[in-house]
Amino acid sequence: MNLPDRFHDVDQLEDAMSQPSAALAQALQRAPGDILVLGVGGKMGPTLARMAKRADPGRRVIGVARFSQPGLRQELQREGIDCLEADLLSREALADLPDAPNVVFMAGRKFGSTGSEWLTWAMNAHVPALVAERFARSRIVAFSTACVYPFVDTRGPGAPESLPPTAPSGEYANSCVARERLFQHFSHRHGTPGRLLRLSYAIDMRYGVLHDVAQKVLRRQPIDLAMGHANVIWQGEANDWALRTLAHCDTPTSPLNLSGPRIAICEVAMGLGERLGLEPILQGEEAPTAWLVDCSEAFRLFGPPQVGIERMLDWTADWVARGGASLGKPTHYEARDGKY
Known part of the structure; x- marks a missing residue:
């Protein structure tokens, strides 16, 4: 993976996050045909669609969204992605x-x-049912979230895929359990192959847990340690692994934890503070539980993450110190009540 020591601008960042691996090109040979990306206008969608096209330029990649972000449709079309509103x-x-x-x-x-909450349930439960019916004869790799799990002991390996999805609290997390159950129902009913990607915190310089902590360090804001641990993965690798999952679909569909190494928020804050030349303001104590996932199955399929936490900290500190762009969407990683 050919990645720079720093990202000079958004174009370079997005180019890096859409850089396909040789393993992805090989995996897509086992999943022939067009790739339809539903919800391409979100945080990860544009770079994932670009990566799919770059991995196999002759393949049709179709991005579907409402395209409320000005210019996104045109940008994707320039890169050979067919866009449908x-x-x-x-x-x-x-x-x-x-x-x-x-x-x-x-x-x-x-x-x-x-x-x-009504719209959250419509998007996270009703839409999956509609999609699962409409594309019953397709492979469906559906993004889910680690939030479907209960909190687990921070001293353990994290929640495995075999742990039943019993969300601890909040309308969002429970609607995500419903999303999975609807995809599972129609997969059982129609024999639709798929995977449910329980993603935990993809890291983009403009968004994510590291970005949130760095901004607090820079602004001299207190950092709550109650949710003291999380899993993170470089977004370029999350895109790569998600697309490679098309070659690893099960019938009926099954969950797959998708993330990287666990981090301690305290250690991340201290590491970013050292790089930024500022002492982080830490408050509270780490709870004995957190949303943590065991990603050993993903590592077995795809290998261990190639981008480590130290490199992500270097990138993040450099980006925020120079006033790099932000999506302005805090992850609320510190929330333990499920309210977003």
Whole structure:
């Protein structure tokens, strides 16, 4: 993986996050046909779609979204991605989409869930049911979240895929359990192959746990240690592994934890503070439990992560110190009540 020591701008960052591995090109040979990315307009969608196209330039990659972000549709089209505007809550709009052997489902709702819970459930449970019916004959790799698990002991290996998804609290986490159950139902009913990617914190310089902590260090804001641990993975690797999962679909669909090494928020804050020349303001004590996942199965399939935490800390500190762009969407990693 050819990655720079620092990212000079957003274009270079997005280019790096959409750089495919040789292993991805080989994996996609076992999952032939068009790739339909539903929810391509989200945080990870644009770089994942670009990576798919770069891994196999002759393959049709179709991105579907409402394209509310100005210029995104045009950017993706310039890179050879076919873009279709659609409201995934509409059966009619879904019916009009082309058939595709491979579907990557990235649609969902987290931020703003509190206060409009009805829309969160519609996006996270109703839309998956509509999609699973419409693309019953496709492979469906659907993004989920580690939030479906209960909190686990921070001294252990993290939640394995075999642990039943019993979300601890909050409308968002419980709606994500519903999303998985709907995909499972239709996979059992129609024999649809797939995987449910329980992603934990993909790291983009503009977004993510490291970005949040770095911003607090820089702004001299207190860092709550109650949710003291998390798993993180470089977004470029998360994209790569998600696409490679198309070659590892099960019938019926099954979960796969997707992330990298666990981090301690205290250690991350201290590491970023050292790089930024600032003493982090730490408050509270680490709880004995957290949302942590055991990613040994992903490591078996794809190998260990190639981008380690020290490199991500170097990148993050450099980015925020220079006033690099931010998506302005805190992860709320510190929330233990499930409210977003």
